[in-house]
Amino acid sequence: VSGEISVASRQSGRPGLGRVTLVGAGPGAADLLTVRAVRALEQAQVVFYDALVSRETLELAPRAQRFCVGKRAGRPSTRQETIHALMIRAARRGRRVVRLKGGDPFVFGRGGEEMLALASAGVPCEVVPGVSSALAAPALSGIPATHRSLSAAFVVVSGHAETAWGPLLTTLPPGAATVIVLMGLGARGAISAAMVQAGWPRSTPAAVLWGAATAVARRWLGTLGTLPEAQASSVTQDAPGTLVIGEVVALAAVLAPADELEERGEAHAC
Numbered sequence: 001v002s003g004e005i006s007v008a009s010r011q012s013g014r015p016g017l018g019r020v021t022l023v024g025a026g027p028g029a030a031d032l033l034t035v036r037a038v039r040a041l042e043q044a045q046v047v048f049y050d051a052l053v054s055r056e057t058l059e060l061a062p063r064a065q066r067f068c069v070g071k072r073a074g075r076p077s078t079r080q081e082t083i084h085a086l087m088i089r090a091a092r093r094g095r096r097v098v099r100l101k102g103g104d105p106f107v108f109g110r111g112g113e114e115m116l117a118l119a120s121a122g123v124p125c126e127v128v129p130g131v132s133s134a135l136a137a138p139a140l141s142g143i144p145a146t147h148r149s150l151s152a153a154f155v156v157v158s159g160h161a162e163t164a165w166g167p168l169l170t171t172l173p174p175g176a177a178t179v180i181v182l183m184g185l186g187a188r189g190a191i192s193a194a195m196v197q198a199g200w201p202r203s204t205p206a207a208v209l210w211g212a213a214t215a216v217a218r219r220w221l222g223t224l225g226t227l228p229e230a231q232a233s234s235v236t237q238d239a240p241g242t243l244v245i246g247e248v249v250a251l252a253a254v255l256a257p258a259d260e261l262e263e264r265g266e267a268h269a270c
């Protein structure tokens, strides 16, 4: 579908027409942005940003008009079609637009949909990949996604709906890969039960990583069997969280001592 459309849109570049850059903002801290992302922000005239983008990252676009179009589970949010229309209108007015998204735009970020909408409208667009929380959250908590002799693969799955994670996590051979679940905090009990039922030992190390690379970064370390008991504190109850299940989680206590994850300041809400 998209091959012809996107090539055409990149080449269209009519005089007076702006362009849109989908930029991955990484997991939170501004110093985890890529150099290309920083350049795009410095040159931006309009920025449409998501709820998880930090204030320090937004400050890298000092000359831009900045609009929050964030979505967080269970709260009023900007409709996806409205976001498309806003970007297209700004680009047609000749603006250099940055669409700033948490982590990587193409990892559960609807970046593909947005690029398709822009391409269909004939708006030149490109993507600047970002550091996904799927790998950054474990890494910053001392958990390598792969580790020789412990795990030779990892899977990243959405915990948002059972239809997304169920077919994979109930058929993945126990221990075959490190399991990384985004948007899975609310489903941790169901995920734990399903994996144990599928033959994963209850003793498999597991972690919940809240607010990685933000001021409220915290982690919980336990096992697949105790995963349902992991509780957010008052500090982290509003923070995004990532689940990690697999033998590599056992390295966390050695590679990132707990106190490094517990002495940070305040978070920024959209």
Ligand SMILES: C[S@@+](CC[C@H](N)C(=O)[O-])C[C@H]1O[C@@H](n2cnc3c(N)ncnc32)[C@H](O)[C@@H]1O
Binding pocket: 026, 027, 028, 052, 101, 102, 103, 104, 105, 106, 107, 108, 109, 131, 132, 133, 134, 137, 181, 182, 183, 184, 209, 210, 211, 212, 213, 214, 240, 241, 242, 243
């Ligand atoms: C809609 S998905 C977007 C993922 C994003 N595109 C990425 O690549 O990181 C949002 C989920 O990412 C995870 N997440 C985002 N930021 C995080 C952070 N700083 N720490 C831990 N998990 C995070 C959480 O699972 C959250 O529910």
